[in-house]
Every structure is written in C-alpha cells, then in structure tokens.
Amino acid sequence: MRVLLAGATGYIGQAVLRELVSAGHEVIALVRPGRALSITVSDDALEDQSDTVTVVEAAITPNEDWTAPLPKTDVVISCLASRSGAPSDARLVEYEANRQLLTYAERGGVQHFVLLSAICVQTPRLAFQREKLRFEALLEASPVPATIVRATAFFRSLVGQFERVRAGKPFLLFSSGNLTACKPISDRDLARFIVARAAESPQGTLILPIGGPGPALTPQDQGRLLCETLGQPFRSTSLPPEMFDWIRWLISPLGLFSRRMRDRMEFLRIAKFYATESMLCWDAEAKRYNAETTPEFGSDTLQDFYAKLASGETLPPERGEHSLF
C-alpha cells in the first residue's frame, strides 16, 4: 500500500517509517520544510528498500496548497504531536494540522486514516488532550474509515532518571510511587501495531487503547527495575505531586501578562497530570484505572530496554522539549 506518513521525524513516526519500509510499503514522508528525515536505516534489509520512501517537505497550513506535490495515497498515518504541549501549539498541531490531513484524505479518497493518539485523553484536563479529542470527534464524523490508536506510556518517557540513578542518586518518586501505573510500550512494538492496523479496512472509526506487554508498572516498580538492572540497591526520594500546583500558583500573576508564563503554567499542569494519573484504561463506572482491561501488545519489556541502555547497546532516546527528569 502507499502511505502518507505525517510526523515521520518524531519518536514514534521514525519507528513507524522503519516498520512500513521493512513491511514493503511505499511511503510518502511529510516533513516540515528544512527538516531532515533522520531515519537511521541501519539494517541491511531496510537499506535495500529505502528507495520506497519519498520525502515531501511541506508546512501543513491552510495558507498554501501543501497537498499539490502529493500523489494519491491509500492510507494516511498521523504521528503528529505538539512538541511543547503549549495550548496554541497543541491547537495548531493536534487539531489544525490533523484536520488538514483529514481534508486531504477525504478529497483524495483515502481508504484509511490512522491517528496516533494517547490513552490520557480519556480523562481530559489539559489543552493538548482537548485538542486531540476535538480532532478525534472530526475523524468519527468523517466518511473516511479511521483507527485511533490511544497508546500508553512510551519507553522514552520512562528513562529520564537513568543517568541520575547510574550516578548513584536516589530514584525520584511522587508520594509513595504507587499513585499511578502504566503498561510501557516500545516504539518498535507500537509501530508494529500501527502498521498492522493500517493494513486493515475498518468500518467507521475504531478507538484502540494499547499498552505494551504487562504487567502494569508503578513508578516504584520502574525504579526498582532500574536499580536492579544497574546492580544498585533501591533508594528513593519522595516528592509531593502538589509541588506543581504550588509553583503554578506562585507564577500565575505573571501569566496575566506573559504567554510564556501561561505556557509554563500549562507545562506544570501536564507534569501534575502525569504524576497523579495512570496511563491505563479508565473505568468510568468504578471511577478508577483498570490494568486488566488495558490491552497489551508486543514483546519488548522495559527491563530489557534498561538493560540495553546499561550495556550501551542502545543509546538513551532523545527526550522532549520539556522533559521533567
């Protein structure tokens, strides 16, 4: 199949690109002007097929006909995401850019639109979650068959303390470290899931929450795994998740005058959300997250990933603009 892949320069987008190429699909990778596609086609099997990727540089904006250079495609996969999570950027990327991709799909008779979303939109409290949901609603109303992949936490989001623990510092936890849990998924497993789904032909719109192989891990479990992998005793320091609220209240007067400060305040809301909410399926009736009902996929485990980082076999993934630790 011929696939238009948006967000091909991102963490999951790169993995999806590798997976599409290795599965023999033709890919049109849509990247921002001047943005090099940093795909490392390191394995030989991929090198042979890398000529099946066409890179199209275009800004997905309503002001220009960015679709002009695009050939007809069977499937659109969007791995677009706001890199900052700031409200205006979230609106521009999570909603506006995706909306334009959908218009392209509707006009071009695309057979399937696959959206990488996040499981956290089930309990929306943040600007980027609301923008994601606005776009998910558009997808559901569109005649284009669609799959919305609501993923749990990526490995990348769970390696921020690797260096500090290796340096002998304690693992930082919020409260007891058991407030939240997730079923971490690797970029490779998630990409495999997305590409397998993309090749199917759904009726209407499917919403698929997805995690990696269980069991669900709390931050305390993750800290213990990391220490065990590094051959160190588990030591932790507990922080109150309310600290994000305190800092937000402190800087809130500045938010009246400065957009930068308002963006900071949103980042603090995001940090508080992830310190206190699980990345698992939400049971609205029982009002709790449920590990049992959170589907699992793949075989890569966080423990193996930590071991590969420790041995140097894998380099720590590049982290986002606003990584906490």
Ligand SMILES: NC(=O)c1ccc[n+]([C@@H]2O[C@H](COP(=O)([O-])OP(=O)(O)OC[C@H]3O[C@@H](n4cnc5c(N)ncnc54)[C@H](OP(=O)(O)O)[C@@H]3O)[C@@H](O)[C@H]2O)c1
């Ligand atoms: N982190 C987690 O644990 C987690 C868990 C579940 C779900 N998710 C969701 O997974 C999705 C993808 O995450 P990711 O980590 O792969 O994201 P990422 O690495 O930040 O990549 C974002 C992609 O979107 C592109 N993009 C950003 N702003 C753009 C714009 N204005 N115009 C065009 N392209 C733009 C980026 O292009 P450039 O390279 O040019 O910036 C990049 O290709 C997000 O929706 C996120 O919410 C994340």
